[in-house]
Amino acid sequence: MIAGPILTAAEMVAAEEAAMAEGISVGELMERAGREVADIAWRMAGVSETLILCGPGNNGGDGYVVARLLAERGSDVRVAALADPKTDVAKEARAKWDSPVEPIAGAKGAPLVIDALFGTGLVRPLSGTLAKTLADHVTSATHSVAVDLPSGIETDSGTLLSPVPKFDATVALGALKPAHLLQPAASYLGKVMLGEIGVPAKSDLRALGRPKLAAPGPDDHKYSRGYVLVAGGAMAGAASLTADAAIRGGAGYVALAGPDHPEGPLALVYRLAADPRTLGDMLADERIDVAVAGPGLGLNGKAEARLNQVLDSGRRLVLDADALTLIAQGGVERLHELSSVPILTPHHGEFIRLFGEGEGSKVERARDAAKRANSVTVYKGSDTVIAAPDGRAAIAACTPTWLATAGTGDVLTGITAARYAQNSDPFAAACEAVWLHGEAGRRAGAFLIADDLLDMLPGTLASCL
Known part of the structure; x- marks a missing residue:
């Protein structure tokens, strides 16, 4: 059970900006995120035929990093993209992936499916077609992993913005977000694992962890114990x-x-x-x-x-x-x-x-x-x-x-x-x-x-x- 700070979408952006102010580049943060997801996917499925669904933003950039790292370990990896990358860092990650990128429409499934479409920060529903495509791939896979959050979930409230399939695992990047613990979203995430990427995660909101309690001392008696x-x-x-x-x-x-x-x-x-x-x-x-x-x-x-x-x-x-x-x-x-x-x-x-x-x-x-x-x-x-x-x-x-x-x-x-x-x-x-x-x-x-x-x-x- 993960304990520690929980960051809203805005707080996560601020944490990443603070890390960059200390000298960590956004590209390095993306590499770290991709490495965390790749490691978890590798432990889950080993060498496996893999389909990674990438969106146009930085979540999709994380997906390209995951694809490259899993391919280096011998997995047969295919990437299906919703659109070309729009951010500079996602474009750089795409450029380092030296294999083809196919359109999501018509992409065939795989035993391991990784959702890197949108993740944290989504504020509007997926199209009906995209939501169905995602659900079809996830439900037919042997293993499924969401990068940060399954696409279709609102980060701060845990609301389902569109229908979401149930994943086997979700990798929370940098810190937990409210949707990792709030219902109804929490029921769709599978096992939530924290991917450390080196950002200063501080918040007045936290996930409960095991408390540290004190045993009675030699001078305690029934009334001193409460x-x-x-x-x-x-x-x-x-x-x-x-x-x-x-x-x-x-x-x-x-x-x-x-x-x-x-x-x-x-x-x-x-x-x-x-x-x-x-x-x-x-x-x-x-x-x-x-x-x-x-x-x-x-x-x-x-x-x-x-x-x-x-x-x-x-x-x-x-x-x-x-x-x-x-x-x-x-x-x-x-x-x-x-x-x-x-x-x-x-x-x-x-x-x-x-x-x-x-x-x-x-x-x-x-x-x-x-x-x-x-x-x-x-x-x-x-x-x-x-x-x-x-x-x-x-x-x-x-x-x-x-x-x-x-x-x-x-x-x-x-x-x-x-x-x-x-x-x-x-x-x-x-x-x-x-x-x-x-x-x-x-x-x-x-x-x-x-x-x-x-x-x-x-x-x-x-x-x-």
Whole structure:
């Protein structure tokens, strides 16, 4: 799984210009890009009959470099071009390819197909004929590789500008781009590999990687490892699952404040006996690091009152599920009154209730939401985006789709609370939690249920020590 900075199309251009300002020529960048793609294609297919589809821009120039390098290794390479090169550096790359170039129309397929038509920066759809030709070649090939991005994908949003076939591999040149991780594009890329070409890739947007966690020290105790309070409500199971995840996620102590019962308010200290204290009394405990509200809370008047107690507690907060629906009714502006930045974990429907449809990519919408709510916003999905009010953002790569089952969001909320109890930076804590949740899902495998994630968490956390 690739971690590191993610660059938009404009940021990638700026990074290349910075590299050239340091003395690297655009021709050298193209040679490096072509070498990276050629190496990956060689490892994938070895000596193979190869068809490289080249466009008129620098992506096509990369393709000519790939063709020359694979031919030097003994592959039978053919190049089919959409048009003559238009940039000077692409013309130079074409001139170094000393074999014929055939038109794309009518070109026969090959076991290895490399798409170097457009890649990064495309803003309009391919023609219907070209899209079909590309799809025919890719689907009939044994191996297929896209240079930077499959042609037909918008770089910054991951939108499919035209129909795109599924590739076996995509070589991200210089740095990851948003479309390498955002849906729907990410489903069409196959294995994404980074091709290092020596550009300074810096960005406030990054791909999540394995976090580095600390083991308890000799002076640690259950409260120093983080005390989490979960405010339950109408659905005891959801809140209990969140509490279980918090203790499995590394917190030292977790209290579950349950709903009112006929015999009076009930609060369960995790795995211990009943405690008659009210939620307000429990929240007054100065040892509490993080309070959680939402999973199983309910949407009635009692639920709203319990949420208000949590919001007024002065604790660090993690808010999810019903809490988000209740907050949406009054507006997210209230969150600006909190003493610390909360973490919100909405799925798509909750996100729309809180912030509306919005415009732009998922990253742009998450960043806008984080500023509007003065919160770290975890916009969940198969391409989860985490955004902070200061503009930092991250995308979780390859979130297992088997996580689309009841209760897994409650588990994420509990893990997030545990991490926030130990890490006072809410953005870093949320990033840790999302990675741990996804890795636990990967370890649990197909047909997982939410409880399976709890069993996977100790090993997952241990892998980060």
